[in-house]
Amino acid sequence: MALKLDMVQAASLAVVVLFIGQKIKNKLIFLDKYCIPAPVIGGLIFSIITLILKISNLLIFDINITLQKLFMTVFFTTIGLTASLKLLKKGGKGVLIFLGISIILCVFQDITGVTLAKIFGLNPLIGLSTASVPMVGGHGTAGAFGPIFEKAGAVGASTVALASATFGLVMGSIIGGPIGKRLIEKNNLSYPMKINSSNTQNKMIKAEENSNHNNKLLSTENFMSATAEILLAMGIGTIISIVLEKTGMTFPSYIGAMFAAAIMRNISDATNAYKVHAEESNVIGEISLSLFLTMALMGLKLWQLSALALPLIVMLLAQTILTGLFCYFITFNVMGRDYDAAVIVSGNCGFGMGATPNAMANMGAMTTKYGISPKAFFIVPLVGSLFIDFCNAGVITTFMNLLSK
Numbered sequence: 355m356a357l358k359l360d361m362v363q364a365a366s367l368a369v370v371v372l373f374i375g376q377k378i379k380n381k382l383i384f385l386d387k388y389c390i391p392a393p394v395i396g397g398l399i400f401s402i403i404t405l406i407l408k409i410s411n412l413l414i415f416d417i418n419i420t421l422q423k424l425f426m427t428v429f430f431t432t433i434g435l436t437a438s439l440k441l442l443k444k445g446g447k448g449v450l451i452f453l454g455i456s457i458i459l460c461v462f463q464d465i466t467g468v469t470l471a472k473i474f475g476l477n478p479l480i481g482l483s484t485a486s487v488p489m490v491g492g493h494g495t496a497g498a499f500g501p502i503f504e505k506a507g508a509v510g511a512s513t514v515a516l517a518s519a520t521f522g523l524v525m526g527s528i529i530g531g532p533i534g535k536r537l538i539e540k541n542n543l544s545y546p547m548k549i550n551s552s553n554t555q556n557k558m559i560k561a562e563e564n565s566n567h568n569n570k571l572l573s574t575e576n577f578m579s580a581t582a583e584i585l586l587a588m589g590i591g592t593i594i595s596i597v598l599e600k601t602g603m604t605f606p607s608y609i610g611a612m613f614a615a616a617i618m619r620n621i622s623d624a625t626n627a628y629k630v631h632a633e634e635s636n637v638i639g640e641i642s643l644s645l646f647l648t649m650a651l652m653g654l655k656l657w658q659l660s661a662l663a664l665p666l667i668v669m670l671l672a673q674t675i676l677t678g679l680f681c682y683f684i685t686f687n688v689m690g691r692d693y694d695a696a697v698i699v700s701g702n703c704g705f706g707m708g709a710t711p712n713a714m715a716n717m718g719a720m721t722t723k724y725g726i727s728p729k730a731f732f733i734v735p736l737v738g739s740l741f742i743d744f745c746n747a748g749v750i751t752t753f754m755n756l757l758s759k
Contacts, residue, residue, distance in 0.1 A: 397651020425646035432639030434615025460486040474665035479508035488519035526708030530716030534700030546725025580634035587615035701734035710738035
């Protein structure tokens, strides 16, 4: 029996699943301890239930995910509204360094995938289908390059790439928080919550500021303005996306809206002709991120992972270990060995194996527990959403051409 849910029912179910995830996280101390995001908890539980129901031939969910794409676009539009060139001047060097690290991770992932595929006697392009294509690239890049690999003779590459992207989505969310937490505790790093807790007066001032801040956020006028800015940027973004598509390159669906929002923000900074309500936009963005990630994880088809052959499972586990070790030893040390670096590591695990929203969820869980990290929230989404797709496509194309010789 199939249970079909329209987009409104799907969103309602996502809210229920999200709250269940939050309740479980609050009840089970180790989930909060290891910074596992509530959407991941609830979404994984739901996907496991759907797996059991499918195997038992009792029920199959047919969920309309239209609003999932909308929530994703809204979230990245709000990220665009924070992309001020004034901030870029402050964090420009960090962005370039992190982009370089991410490119190296792509290369390492591809070398690992191709090498293991050859060891198991598989087409090297199948190994590439478990590497940076689905890991750093996510489902979008997997869907784009899978058919190309199949045309080049790698039978089943599309299925492998999409299943690997699903695996990466889960594992990227799971390992990010614990690795970041381990770095903070092992290196005894100073973090905002720790610093604030040492001074009672500072805590009282902080509470008062937060109270005033929250009162401001609850302003209907400010929220209305923020919503209008987001919708306007999304509308302009559709035009930008059409122009980008004509280049023949593959871009995430949200990139146009993100560009438009960034342009709006910087015109505001330069002219002061209007005000961008960044704080209200961030609240809207956080809500959208939680719902998007919950719906994405609800839609996981875990039976695709169980259908993978042993060599593919080994390759996916190898990618998980590689990404975790790379982030732990290389990303952390190169990015400064401080609290910001630890938060960036949790984000790097997210988009290094899944997608930028996973990175944001990982970092969100970290900062909720330890305190804010503006540097991490500026660098990671900028690299993960804008630059890495360009660079990863180049790395993949280079490997594909080398393997076809």
